Amino acid sequence: MSFCVIVLVLCLSVAVAVTESAIGVNWGTVSFHRLKPSTVVDLLKDNKIRKVKLFDADPDALTALMGSGIEVMVGIPNEMLSPLSSSTAASDLWVRQNVSTYLLKAGADIRYIAVGNEPFLTSYSGQFQSYVVPALQNLQQSLAKSNLAGYVKLVVPCNADAYESSLPSQGAFRPELTQIMTQLVEFLNSNGSPFVVNIYPFLSLYGSSDFPQDYAFFEGTSHSVTDGPNVYNNAFDGNFDTLVAALNKIGYGQMPIVIGEVGWPTDGAISANLNAARTFNQGLINHVLSNKGTPLRPGAPPLDIYLFSLLDEGAKSVLPGNFERHWGIFSFDGQAKYPLNLGLGNRLLKNAKNVEYLPSRWCVANPSLDMSDVTNHVKLACGVADCTTLNYGGSCNGIGVKGNISYAFNSYYQLHMQNEKSCDFDGLGMVTFLNPSVGECRFLVGVTDTNSSGCEPGLGSYKKWLIIGLLILWFFIM
Structure with missing residues (x-):
């Protein structure tokens, strides 16, 4: 290692210790009711959020972000890793279309x-594992060809299940990942990139009845974890230091760490509610911005933290749980769910402005009709629209049978942009101009987005075509 490189490494190590953490957000778009990208960018700016993480490279989002001054992390779906790992032509094309195009003066930063995205997840059974490092190498070459390698950094968001231990100081990467993680971290280190990890204390609590609830938060616990001279009072610090120990075991104990996803859902499970989400997220922000760090990294908190997430995504898969659609600090229409200070003085979250709603009308069960034959209609409505708040632990779980029917009808009706026929249900539904919301159970009114057909979630059809294009290119090159 040359003297210059040694000096650079030392400077980076010092930077880890003194750099103040920044709070960013994940902007996901798997929703039936998508706000205009320009509205979302205005929401970010109004709340002085300076960092945003995308799960793709959606051209509408990137165009809206141009000139905003917001730092952006774009994403490459796991399905694209194979062609990108095998073809520099494919990586050149991806960089040209999704990075170079936008990195102009007053462009997207x-x-x-x-x-x-979490390509080493245990449930993937190694499906994407072998493609990660070759894809990184090809993309790095493509960035270098575009003279962007010094400015744009490649990262790989990893799930916390990539490492394991009973105590933080004994943390180690899963045995089958040790070799590839060593290669990955060597690559990240040589190119000045941080290690990105997603940490979810909520999932630990949700997945185990033995997990102590107060240990998931930051307000003190009667279930502290003692690890030699170190005492852990919250799951986040314990998880973070387990990663630090794992990195140390492969020789990179000073590697900068970014939290790619962390948060708490507000609905869809017993432990998912507004109060818990506010308590966790505010506690997390205060903890990180205090710069106390963790026992293994005192005074050196994560480089950046991206809250998960900015907005609710009502079209996400509920396979992990109904809470998957309720992670937003804002509801789908950009309205703050609870008071939250992002560390900007006394400022609390500001709502989105100029949101274009559909008319204030709802579809409900006709109170004068017999609903004994409604079961199939409810199944149809909830099979298409989002009814997760009706389930056990949800905010609408206690509104009664007719309330449940009305909620299902309305969700279907709003999804279909209030089309008159979508409130028929063989005559059992009726349109009302009186808001049927009850307490915390909100009957939504859709927004007039720019890219919805009224039936399809905004999943970014461009991404599907880009994947197809890369696969075709890959086929002809191989």
Whole structure:
């Protein structure tokens, strides 16, 4: 290692210790009711959020972000890792279309490319594992060809299940990942990139009845974890230091760490509610911005933290749980769910402005009719629209049978942009101009987005075509 490189490494190590953490957000778009990208960018700016992480490279989002001054992390879906790992032509094309195009004067300030999303997840059974490092190498070459390698950094968001331990100081990467993680971290280190990890204390609590609830938060616990001279009072610090120990075991104990996802849902499970989400997120922000760090990294908190997430995504898969659609600090229409200070003095979250709603009308069950034959209609409505708040632990779980029917009808009706026929249900539904919301159970009114057909979630059809294009290119090159 040359003297210059040694000096650079030392400077980076010092930077980890003194750099103040920044709070960013994840902007996901798997929703039936998408706000205009320009409205979302205005929401970010109004709340002085200076960092945003995308799960793709949606051209509408990137165009809206141009000139905003917001630092951007764009994403590459796992399905694209295979062609990108095998073809520099494919990586050149991806960089040209999704990075170079936007990195102009007054353009989108793309700082990171997330190569895959949790590609080492245990449930993937190694499906994407072998593609990660070759894809990184090809993309790095493509960035270098575009003279962007010094500005745009490649990262790989990893799930916390990539490492394991009973105590933080004994943290280690899963045995089958040790070799590839060593290669990955060597690559990140040589190119000045941080290690990105997603940490979810909520999932630990949700997945285990033995997990102590107060240990998931930051307000003190009667279930502290003692690890030699170190005492852990919250799950976040314990998880973070387990990663630090794992990195140390492969020789990179000073590697900068960014939290790619962390948060708490507000609905869809017993432990998912507004109060818990506010308590966790505010506690997390205060803890990180205090710069106390963790026992293994005192005074050196994560480089950045991206809250998960900015907005609710009502079209996400509920396979992990109904809470998956309720992670937003804002509801789908950009309205703050609870008071939250992002560390900007006394400022609390500001709502989105100029949101274009559909008319204030709802579809409900006709109170004068017999609902004994409604079961199939409810199944149809909830099979298409989002009814997760009706389930056990949800905010609408206690509104009664007719309330449940009305909620299902209305969700379907709003999804279909209030089309008159979508409130028929063989005559059992009726349109009302009186808001049927009850307490915390909100009957939504849709927004007039710019890219919805009224039936399809905004999943970014461009991404599907880009994947197809890369696969075709890959086929002809191989």
